[in-house]
Amino acid sequence: MKREKLNKELNAILNVHQFKDYAPNGLQVEGTTDVKRIVTGVTASQALIDKAIELNADTIIVHHGYFWKGESYSITGMKYRRIAALIKNDINLFAYHLPLDAHPVLGNNAGLAGGLGLSNRIGLQRGVELEDAIGLVGELPEALTGDQFSLLIKQVVGRDVLFEMVNDRKIKKVALCTGGAQGYIEQAAEMGADVYITGEVSEKTIHIAREMDIHFCAAGHHATERFGPMLLAEHLKSTYQLDVFFVDIDNPA
Structure with a gap:
């Protein structure tokens, strides 16, 4: 090509x-x-x-x-x-x-949502269509306890995560935005999400999670943003018959 x-x-x-x-x-x-x-x-x-x-x-x-x-x-x-x-x-x-980040099929958020099995996806920002949104909200197949959810997200991203469980409420509605998007946690809470997932955490994020009564997970900036490059590689390979390799340069951040 x-x-x-x-x-x-x-x-x-x-x-x-x-x-x-x-x-x-x-x-x-x-x-x-x-x-x-x-x-x-x-x-x-x-x-x-x-x-x-x-x-x-x-x-x-x-x-x-x-x-x-x-x-x-x-x-x-x-x-x-x-x-x-x-x-x-x-x-x-x-x-x-x-x-x-935003592509509804090949994006980082779509890949993470797919790994979690989220359905009924909508944009994280109110009034913004899913294909235009930076971040999304969806539902797990079944409600999970904090421990069950923590195990699931670790399996999906392939690493340990920071998970702040603010109460004993089960998790069904999930909001997420990959990378350094901890600033969207208030929007996630306002959308009625049980948990907000992103890549990074700031000191204030934990206080917001506790005070707005929403579980919070920082699953790694790099780890949550591998999905888009992986999905794009597969798309280019299958659609254009190109020789494509996803290369993961490990990063603990």
Whole structure:
């Protein structure tokens, strides 16, 4: 597939025009014109780039790319080494931030919700359609105790989690938003969720959970945002018969 065709297909699939984001979505670093082997991952770290080079990949697609608002414009140090490795090896870098969170089928939130078996999904923000929402609310197949839920979420994300159980109420209605979205906990409580799941936790988050009577789970920023890159890899492989690998660079955060 030609690079420009892949760029157009990805931008269309992930509805990039709908989002005002913190970094550019789409092609960030230009490499070879012909795309034959793709690596997807969470973050365009040096380790991911090195693995892509080892796998002879010509294209990398990530959730966390470069050129974030507020960062230095200078291409020096770590940023230089990363970009230099991409250019030297003629590797394309695509990045999709909010579009890869929000996609109702291929997104991080959709993947986590699917792992939990959530049904009757709606957007976390009131009045926002699911396909436009950053975060979602859904229902488990059956109500779970805190201990049962804690075991389930650990199995789904494949790691230990922080779970703050604020009372002995069973969990049926689940709100979630992957990554560093602990700030949406109040909206989750207002939507009537029994638990709110995200990737990270702030000191104030636990106080909010206790005072708004909602269970809270921080399941890892990296762990909760592997789903989109994994789902996108499978989609590209099955739809376009491309050679695609999801590479997980472990991160405890």
